[in-house]
Amino acid sequence: MSQLLLDVNDLTMRFGGLVAVNGVSLKVKDKQIVSVIGPNGAGKTTVFNCLSGFYIPTEGSVMLRSEQIAGLKDFQISRRGLVRTFQHVRLFSKMTVIENMLVAQHRHLNTNLLSGLFKTPNYRRREGEAMDRAAHWLEEVGLLEFANREAGNLSYGQQRRLEIARCMVTQPELLMLDEPAAGLNPNETKELDELIIKLRDVHDISILLIEHDMGLVMGISDHIYVIAQGTPLANGLPDEIKNNPDVIKAYLGEE
Amino acid sequence: MTHSKLYSAIFAAGITFVLACLMIGIKLDTDGTQLAIKGATTAQWFWILGGIAVVFFSQLFSRQIDGMFSHLPKPQLGKLIPAQAKSDAMKPWLIAGAIVILLVWPFMVSRGSVDLATLTLIYIMLGLGLNIVVGLAGLLDLGFVAFYAVGAYTYALLSLYFGFSFWICLPLSAALAALFGFILGFPVLRLRGDYLAIVTLGFGEIIRILLNNWTDVTGGPSGISGIAKPTLFGLEFTRKVKTEGATTFHSFFDISYSSSYKVIFLYMIAVLLVLFLIYLINRLIRMPIGRAWEALREDEIACRSLGLNRTAIKLSAFTIGASTAGFAGCFFAARQGFISPESFIFIESAIILAIVVLGGMGSQVGVILAAIIMTILPELAREFSEYRMLLFGLLMVVMMRWRPEGLLPMKRPQLELNKQ
Ligand SMILES: Nc1ncnc2c1ncn2[C@@H]1O[C@H](COP(=O)(O)OP(=O)(O)O)[C@@H](O)[C@H]1O
Ligand SMILES: [Mg+2]
Secondary structure, X not given: OOOEEEEEEEEEEXXXXXXXXXXXXXXXXXXXXXXXXXXXXXXXXXXXXXXXXXXXXXXXXXXXXXXXXXXXXXXXXHHOOEEEOOOOOOOOOOOEXXXXXXXXXXXXXXXXXXXXXXXXXXXXXXXXXXXHHHHHHHHHOOOHHHOOOEHHHOOHHHHHHHHHHHHHOOOOOEEEEEOOOOOXXXXXXXHHHHHHHHHHHOOOOEEEEEOOOHHHHHHHOOEEEEEEOOEEEEEEOHHHHHOOHHHHHHHHHHO | OHHHHHHHHHHHHHHHHHHHHHHHHEEEEEEOOEEEEEEOOHHHHHHHHHHHHHHHHHHHOHHHHHHHHHHOOOOOHHHHOXXXXXXXXXXXXXXXXXXXXXXXXXXXXXXXXXXXXXXXXXXXXXXXHHHHHHHHOOOOOOOOHHHHHHHHHHHHHHHHHHOOOHHHHHHHHHHHHHHHHHHHHHHHOOOOHHHHHHHHHHHHHHHHHHHHHOHHHHOHHHOEEOOOOOOEOOEEOOOOOOOOOOEEHHHHOOOOOOHHHHHHHHHHHHHHHHHHHHHHHHHHOOOHHHHHHHHHHHOHHHHHHOOXXXXXXXXXXXXXXXXHHHHHHHHHHHHHOEEOHHHHOHHHHHHHHHHHHHHOOOOXXXXXXXXXXXXXXXXXXXXXXXXXXXXXXHHHHHHHHHOOOOOOOOOOOOOOOOOO
16 A cells, blocks of 8 residues: 555634635545646645645644644755745746756755865765756757757746756655646647656656646646635545535536 | 926025034034134135025026037947857956956065055945845945945954954854844845835944944053954965964065065955955846845845745845845955954945945946946045035035936846756
């Protein structure tokens, strides 16, 4: 049996009187793609913000490998192997693609000032290793030839892929993608689909996905959670979700 | 549209009127033992009305004036710098040439010019230091002069009480200023940007007031005088030896005494320190920490999601910047031979900040250029010294309208992947 990686119980997030997330529970196992779907404003991004430490959840527990991470700082959580992307692309657009990849590895580098000033062997070695890792992941997402371009000059689809590569180079266990297919054309969506499956099957990580593209979600998910207005509505295998009358109503009711 | 223009023009003129009335129109004066309120003279009122008219019309026609500015040719300073490949080849020669000129030049000009150049070099050091904080890390520090003061007083006090030499105090001053930067930055850098500006502003004043009132140690407002000058491997630049057993420079080389040796020597030290700082900062921006500063300035949220500890990264910039100011302060105390809290008022912080902004945030060449302009222009315009602040303000306004990105905007060295 595969191990439990992330275990979220009764997560609740209130903003003043507004309950954005209300008692959401979810589980992610090793090497699983788990999706969170729901109408706009359902609270999906807020769940991500709680898990990644950008918000401190009002109630509930977030266990990563049976350790409580709710309440930790954002950078502490990402150092434990839970890394996310954002609904809107957030790259360092004036820096080159390779520099974006190096910033992500900041904590794997030798950041001692003196070693940097004197370019000690250890400093050079770590810098070289980081370069290799960066090149490897750029290759994986098909961006190696653009390594020396400014990130802001990439096409939208390439920027999306760079974001994923930048997360992967931090060597995470769980990658959380917030609407990665939004704004992509069908071709790019297909590439993304393949990339996500490769991450699970070849690189052995788990993925928590927020996505509106139902074709993508139904095709690749191992498990799906549906939330509406902050409250869990249903969860199950893609086929179960597809035929769940409550889910159909929630979506049709909105559209 | 024109309506709102008219309103804003009337509003601006009104504000000018109120301020002018308060500041120029009414004057408190002592009349024997009593305070008397004096009005402005007719000539002064005439000037005030003229000023209000200027404000009114410049607001009313601001669009046309802006248009004029955009027609003015922008100085193509960037164009003067040749293309990347060419400049890379020329770089060592340019640097060597600049260093030779810097070293030979003082022997051909007057003592006063060399002295002024030394002062300029101090401002370059300060500008380079604040540039790390404001330009590279994007943290607004309005009390930078506090660290300058810490450096200066560190040397002055250590030299006065313990007889420490300049060369020992130089790293000590930098370290102590860094410590102050660390202690101040640690709690404050968690706050949002505008709070940082306010707290540093306050800190600058606290340090000055402390120096002013801690009379037993710092001498209070009368300052510390007779601070020892730097020596060249133990050689003194005075006419007669000051410390027992030391030798003077002129007797060692068996030449006649001249006070300009000392001035040139101080200048040389300043050149050395500036070159050292430029080298240091150039290394820093190519190191992981420099990349992290840039990344943090571009997108703080993305940095946090990637496991970067933003407080630690900002703190490093703040501390390194502070240590640079301490460095400059130590040299300043040695050059002046006398320091008092007067040298570390808020205006100094403002001038250093102006140097950074004028130069083009983050750009080292720009900062150097701006430091030269900001120290040499007031000297050239000595006759207008009363209008110094006015000219200063005018220069800032014109710059912000004409070239808001600064004289030489930063062009960051980008790291490239060498494909095997
Ligand atoms: N920082 C915040 N302060 C107040 N309300 C918020 C905040 N963040 C999110 N919300 C609210 O929470 C609800 C869920 O938003 P979000 O999680 O972005 O939805 P989704 O990603 O599912 O479209 C929305 O009503 C939004 O207005
Ligand atoms: Mg969202």
